[in-house]
Amino acid sequence: MRFNPLFLKKTIILSSFFAIFSICSPNAKANSEGVDSAKHAAEHTEQVAEGHEDAHGKEGEFNATETIMEHISDSHDWHLWGDKSFGLPVILKTDAGLVHFNSEEFHHDNEGSHVVEANGQRFVRFENKVYYASETANEKGQYLAFVGEHPTNGKPLDFSITKNVASMFLSAILLLLIFTSIASSYKNREGKAPKGFQSLLEPIIVFVRDEIARPNIGHRYVGYMPFLLTIFFFIWINNLIGLVPIFPGGANLTGNIAVTFTLGVISFLVVSFSGNKYYWKHIFAPDVPWWLYPIMLIVEIIGVLSKPFALIVRLFANITAGHIIVLSLISLIFIFKTMAIAPVSIGFVLFMYVLELLVAFLQAFIFTMLTALFIGTAVEEHHHYD
């Protein structure tokens, strides 16, 4: 994030550069109607210079903000190490139907300067987003038109199997494998004591049932067990996979707002659909004088909506913050450009990692717990308004 003074300094340098550049650019645009090749080359050098300033260049200065942002945000390629990465399918819903190609075809371009043609349509990628490419490149070699920092080109709906989606599929497959195997061992060893992996996960399943579902929902907990167990283990395993720094892990899935948003919305839907008449009466016809209704209605609706919103943001912020802290501590080594800081940095990172293991469980627990609590209030039978 941009709160570190060091990063701020970078930002200020960067923005002052952009300020100068933007003063120059109307001139350049006016002159380059015919795309003067010399001018273009000059612009290109400038872009390289900017790359240096921006720390995009290989020998450029290390930019912690950029590195961290790259690590915690989604991407079309799965970065392995150094400049090794492998492509994932890009699936676009364009006006002319579905288009798909491998993300390798962007050639790691993220500046909007490499055009990919598929199904007769042209696409470019800029800051991890796919845009319809402009007919011609602008002065920086980008096939995009800009207003300020943001491209004005149209965007196809991006249903790509990104790094996060691939990681999610992996986690889903893992969950299916783990729990079907456990289920079969329950079948094979019916009535016997748990063994092996089964005995590792059984206390957690029992924990979800006895500590989360039963006390919060009451006797009607049975029907919600599959949902609660799935959401608990889904969040937990993805938190843990996100903590693994090497290949199959590392995707910041539960720290992505889209994922937590979906989970929150699903939880909200489950709560709303299980709400009984007492619950809805409490919201839409509370026992207050009628002239308070306009205020009460707004308050109640905000209350109802803020619950899933808090769930969404809590999970997102906790996991993202964990990743950012770990990456920031690692970045210290590169910011100070000395190995001397490494032991301190690694010590702190280890500490943070242990803490994050706890947080991974705790966030899964809290998400499930609060969902169960909300379901509990929605299905509660007798409300007394005295």
Add this chain to the structure above:
Amino acid sequence: MIGSIAAIGAGLAVIGAGLGIGRIGGSAMEGIARQPEAASKIQTAMIIAAALVEGVALFGVVVALLGTR
């Protein structure tokens, strides 16, 4: 400039949440010390209350994040 203001906002949100969660934790400790047999119930209630306070703080942080770009 906006970034730094947002950072101050996030910091303020964190101060509030810190105070709140601190009070919750302290009171929970007292409660547990007074009634050790109710520890698990108090813990659950504590986590829920802390989560709610944290939720409010996170709103602040999100608003701060929205302000950065």
Add this chain to the structure above:
Amino acid sequence: MELVTPSIGLVFWTTLTFVLLIMLLSKFAWKPIVAALNDREKSIEDALNAAEKAKEELSRLNVESDKLIKAARVERDKMLKEAKTLSDSLIHEAKVQAHAEGAKMIAKAHHEINNQKLAALAEVKNQVGALSIQIAEKILRKKFADAKEQEALVTELLKDVKLN
């Protein structure tokens, strides 16, 4: 800003994956697992209850057997005591009987002895009588002629007999 803007693709895939996951897991995993857990818990509870019941039964049986043993012991003691009393009384009776018998025999013997003595005495008296008759006969034969003498003799003899 970008960080907190959900991307449609990820929302779509997450929804799809999650809903599929819930369906598959509830069918193939949670249902059997939760059922198995409940079953096992129930069977454990049943077993515990049964054990408790068995324990109760056992303690009840123990109490009962204790009672039986105690009763048996009392019975035995009673029987022993009875036997002892019986034997004591038998011995006593026998003793008494023996005593009585003995006393009776002694009395009989005494009686016999007395009888014998009396018989003997009677015989002696008879013999003395016979003897004295014989003597008297002899004397009579000898001194029959002299009536005076005879008389004197008879008187004397009679004197002698009186002495006896």
